[in-house]
Amino acid sequence: MAEKLADLSPEEKEKRIAEMKAKMQAAAAKSKKASSGEAAVKEAAAPAKQARAVPAEASPAVAAAATDKQVSAQPAPAVTTYGAGSNGAAGNGAASNGVASNGVASNGGAAAVSAPLLVAPPPEIAVETPEQRAKKEMNRREFLTYTWGAALGLLALQSGVGIFQFMYPRFKAGEFGGEFLLGPVAALPPTDAAPAPNTSGKFWLVNTVDEGPKALYMVCTHLGCLYKWAQSNNRFECPCHGSKFSREGFYIEGPAPRSLDTFLLTEADGEIAVDTGKKTLGQPSADSPARAVPV
Amino acid sequence: MAVQPEVKKKSFLQTILDAADDVFTRVTAGISAGEVRRMLRGEPPGRPNPRLKPHSEAFLLHIKPTYYHESVTRFTHTFRLGLLSTYLFFVETITGLILMIWYAPTPERAYTDMIRLLSNVPLGQLMRDMHRLGAELMVVVVTLHMVRTYLTGSYKAPRQFTWFTGVLLLVLTLFLSFSGYLLPWDQLAYWAVTIGTSMAEAVPPPIVGETVNLLARGAPDIGANGLMRFYLLHVLFLPLALFLFFFVHYYKVVHFGISLPSDEEEVGQDTANKVPADRRVYFLPDVLIDESALLIAFTALMVLVSTFFFAAPLESIANPQSTPLHTVAPWYFYWLQGLLKIADKTIAGVYVPGILLVLLMAIPYLDRNPSRRGRDRRVAIISGVVAGIVIIVLSWMGTPYYAVQGAPAVEIVQELMPEEGMGPLREMGYAHLPLGAYDSRENATTEDEEFNVVLHEFNESIKAFAEKDPSFNEAYGVLTISQEQPQLKRITWDINWLSPDGKDEAFKRIFFLHENALYWEQYAVKDFSFLRNEQPAAGE
Numbered sequence: 001m002a003e004k005l006a007d008l009s010p011e012e013k014e015k016r017i018a019e020m021k022a023k024m025q026a027a028a029a030k031s032k033k034a035s036s037g038e039a040a041v042k043e044a045a046a047p048a049k050q051a052r053a054v055p056a057e058a059s060p061a062v063a064a065a066a067t068d069k070q071v072s073a074q075p076a077p078a079v080t081t082y083g084a085g086s087n088g089a090a091g092n093g094a095a096s097n098g099v100a101s102n103g104v105a106s107n108g109g110a111a112a113v114s115a116p117l118l119v120a121p122p123p124e125i126a127v128e129t130p131e132q133r134a135k136k137e138m139n140r141r142e143f144l145t146y147t148w149g150a151a152l153g154l155l156a157l158q159s160g161v162g163i164f165q166f167m168y169p170r171f172k173a174g175e176f177g178g179e180f181l182l183g184p185v186a187a188l189p190p191t192d193a194a195p196a197p198n199t200s201g202k203f204w205l206v207n208t209v210d211e212g213p214k215a216l217y218m219v220c221t222h223l224g225c226l227y228k229w230a231q232s233n234n235r236f237e238c239p240c241h242g243s244k245f246s247r248e249g250f251y252i253e254g255p256a257p258r259s260l261d262t263f264l265l266t267e268a269d270g271e272i273a274v275d276t277g278k279k280t281l282g283q284p285s286a287d288s289p290a291r292a293v294p295v
Numbered sequence: 296m297a298v299q300p301e302v303k304k305k306s307f308l309q310t311i312l313d314a315a316d317d318v319f320t321r322v323t324a325g326i327s328a329g330e331v332r333r334m335l336r337g338e339p340p341g342r343p344n345p346r347l348k349p350h351s352e353a354f355l356l357h358i359k360p361t362y363y364h365e366s367v368t369r370f371t372h373t374f375r376l377g378l379l380s381t382y383l384f385f386v387e388t389i390t391g392l393i394l395m396i397w398y399a400p401t402p403e404r405a406y407t408d409m410i411r412l413l414s415n416v417p418l419g420q421l422m423r424d425m426h427r428l429g430a431e432l433m434v435v436v437v438t439l440h441m442v443r444t445y446l447t448g449s450y451k452a453p454r455q456f457t458w459f460t461g462v463l464l465l466v467l468t469l470f471l472s473f474s475g476y477l478l479p480w481d482q483l484a485y486w487a488v489t490i491g492t493s494m495a496e497a498v499p500p501p502i503v504g505e506t507v508n509l510l511a512r513g514a515p516d517i518g519a520n521g522l523m524r525f526y527l528l529h530v531l532f533l534p535l536a537l538f539l540f541f542f543v544h545y546y547k548v549v550h551f552g553i554s555l556p557s558d559e560e561e562v563g564q565d566t567a568n569k570v571p572a573d574r575r576v577y578f579l580p581d582v583l584i585d586e587s588a589l590l591i592a593f594t595a596l597m598v599l600v601s602t603f604f605f606a607a608p609l610e611s612i613a614n615p616q617s618t619p620l621h622t623v624a625p626w627y628f629y630w631l632q633g634l635l636k637i638a639d640k641t642i643a644g645v646y647v648p649g650i651l652l653v654l655l656m657a658i659p660y661l662d663r664n665p666s667r668r669g670r671d672r673r674v675a676i677i678s679g680v681v682a683g684i685v686i687i688v689l690s691w692m693g694t695p696y697y698a699v700q701g702a703p704a705v706e707i708v709q710e711l712m713p714e715e716g717m718g719p720l721r722e723m724g725y726a727h728l729p730l731g732a733y734d735s736r737e738n739a740t741t742e743d744e745e746f747n748v749v750l751h752e753f754n755e756s757i758k759a760f761a762e763k764d765p766s767f768n769e770a771y772g773v774l775t776i777s778q779e780q781p782q783l784k785r786i787t788w789d790i791n792w793l794s795p796d797g798k799d800e801a802f803k804r805i806f807f808l809h810e811n812a813l814y815w816e817q818y819a820v821k822d823f824s825f826l827r828n829e830q831p832a833a834g835e
Contacts, residue, residue, distance in 0.1 A: 223489075223493040227618075232800050239622060240486070242636075
């Protein structure tokens with residue numbers, strides 16, 4: 001404060017105090033309107049609660065200060081923390097009428113030191129001055145730092161994609177994933193024969209009455225175990241979790257979610273070919289015609 | 296002007312001793328040999344207390360608190376489970392490093408390296424058994440540590456984040472243990488990990504699950520690429536991650552102090568860091584001696600158990616063409632396997648574990664009850680116990696005893712002479728297999744008592760299955776033992792029955808047993824007959 005209240009004449013002092021009270025009331029009314037929407041208000045409310053909670057401790061000190069007509073700096077910190085706005089504006093002279101006439105709620109630390117205000121200090125709301133607004137706007141340094149951060153993020157993303165590509169398995173031609181030639185149609189097993197395994201192509205070849213020859217992917221649709229042909233039960237059985245499939249690859253029972261997957265089987269010029277790169281997922285277990293327990 | 300101190304003449308010996316003590320003090324970061332003796336005699340420290348100096352000056356001790364509250368140093372308060380978990384990680388690192396000397400992560404070498412380690416490297420089997428035992432114990436100890444923390448309510452404010460990092464450490468421990476599973480490259484390893492990675496395939500949508508699986512396995516199925524990837528996860532990535540989170544966890548533990556027994560403070564209070572002077576137990580020397588004594592005893596016990604009782608299993612070499620009967624996940628994932636049997640793969644393999652994990656991490660943020668006392672936490676403790684029981688039941692459901700039944704004939708032979716592992720017949724050994732054909736309808740007996748037991752079991756289980764299973768009628772079995780070659784017996788299991796439509800059905804399985812087969816090695820059974828100067832049990 002440029003001038004202390006104690007240094008002023010009694011009339012001046014009274015006038016000043018009345019002026020400040022009016023300001024306080026205006027600010028209080030305004031803060032009510034703004035309610036809890038703004039963070040600034042919230043911030044202001046918290047210390048206010050604190051002040052209310054400890055009136056017994058705070059008031060004697062304040063009362064002493066008031067009787068001495070001394071505006072000591074000591075209680076001030078409790079008040080100046082009310083709002084971000086007061087820190088900026090208060091020191092610059094809340095007393096100057098320019099600020100007051102704008103209805104700005106900033107008040108000097110000294111003004112708040114009156115005892116009743118501490119009991120129920122009005123929360124304060126900050127109205128931005130042009131300098132403050134300038135502060136909130138992004139300056140060049142901040143912008144560059146964000147750009148730098150974004151660049152780092154992009155780099156991390158690129159590294160992630162790079163690692164993904166680095167880690168992704170590579171497939172060789174002529175191995176599992178390619179085409180397998182199985183010879184002429186006449187060489188197919190009869191429709192009542194046990195399924196024949198093809199280990200390098202990872203499929204069971206089975207000839208069926210209804211659908212013709214099928215190439216069943218050797219891996220159980222449940223958790224990737226290799227199911228086995230159980231001749232005595234005339235079905236496929238998985239040794240891991242007990243899924244069962246019919247000779248044609250249809251789900252019978254167990255935890256498997258769908259019937260066996262099949263590879264594309266084609267016939268060209270009487271030659272049978274299985275493309276292990278083209279897999280058709282089996283029908284969901286619920287739709288399986290071989291299902292043991294109807295849905 | 297300073298007065299020159301009177302120069303005293305020191306003896307040569309004294310000079311040497313002083314110099315030695317000086318070196319000693321530097322090495323211990325502030326504790327002289329005399330102070331060590333005073334500690335060991337139980338005398339109080341001098342002032343200023345030189346025993347605090349290593350905590351501020353030495354790197355290794357700076358993370359340790361200088362003193363603890365008397366109540367938390369009682370063994371029954373924490374059971375030192377956190378210390379044991381850390382120590383087990385240390386044991387795993389050391390034994391793992393030693394094992395790496397004789398191991399190459401390729402399908403061509405991995406399994407033969409295991410055999411060489413077991414049969415040709417001094418202490419090789421001990422190192423492998425200790426590593427395996429330590430890994431399983433670590434899962435147990437970390438879980439118990441978490442149960443203790445839950446039951447004493449120690450996860451409550453301000454220790455929420457400590458619990459959070461603890462759950463991360465549990466997950467890392469499980470992954471670390473599981474990733475090591477594949478490395479021996481035997482059937483057990485290969486198929487357990489195939490099942491484990493297939494669970495990742497269930498992550499929706501399918502393209503994501505399939506990609507995750509491809510990245511983990513390095514191919515559509517596990518091969519050389521998958522082995523290398525799991526090896527790197529096991530020896531580098533996961534230990535480093537665990538190391539990092541361990542320090543976050545431990546920093547929080549030291550920062551907030553170990554929570555006191557709940558009756559020693561008011562509800563909602565946390566006075567762990569305000570230790571009254573008369574209740575302090577100093578790290579040097581009391582806690583240090585206490586902890587090292589515990590760890591030495593623990594190490595001795597581990598060596599003892601892995602020498603005489605525990606053996607890491609090793610089945611036959613991984614065969615991507617054949618899944619052994621009754622393949623199971625590691626025991627700490629039985630509960631997940633149980634879930635997978637009763638629910639859809641995506642739900643049981645991804646959603647349920649994911650939700651459980653998030654819930655576990657969020658416990659301190661969900662439980663708003665400020666009290667840590669058992670009588671105020673009935674709901675929390677009862678739900679904890681219920682969760683424990685559910686896990687145990689699910690684990691039982693994860694074993695082959697629940698809902699995985701093959702054809703009766705397969706199960707009968709699997710029980711007595713499994714495809715992998717030992718079973719009662721191999722356990723008896725070569726010597727207890729009298730030659731002949733034994734028909735279950737005749738209830739034949741032999742002079743060998745041990746063999747009679749197995750024979751009886753064979754007959755009984757055929758009868759039991761025949762009563763139970765309608766498609767297994769008029770069943771009988773023939774067990775034939777014949778001499779295939781000198782020192783090699785052939786064991787033939789024949790089971791015949793009538794199918795429901797009256798057709799004759801038969802099941803046949805042949806095994807061979809060699810006189811000098813080292814089953815302790817292959818089937819994890821230790822044979823100490825050589826100590827009694829006898830022939831190995833298989834011989835005679």
